[in-house]
Amino acid sequence: MVKTAQDIILKPVITEASMEDLRAGKYTFRVMKTANKYEIKNAVEKIFGVKVAKVNTVTVRGKTRRMGRYEGTTPTWKKAVVTLAKGSKTISFFDGMI
Secondary structure, three states: OOOOHHHHEEEEOOOHHHHHHHHHOEEEEEEOOOOOHHHHHHHHHHHHOOOEEEEEEEEEOOOEEEEOOEEEEOOOEEEEEEEEOOOOOOOHHHHHHO
């Protein structure tokens, strides 16, 4: 299966902590679980037209949830924090959120 840039970057993560990181040039995305740092870097550069300096990834474990007497877990997913290079422009998707 060929991974395209749109397959790798699933959606942005919009939380209070990720919005604070925007000031430092760090953007947080939910990404495909099998994607590595090089693929994430290339996908962000291709989709948004920016220069990426660094990519940090974290696998977020699913939480245990209950509905009455039944118990299950939410899915495990992967999060990527992308740091832009010094002279790079900002990602226009996040412009009005700071």
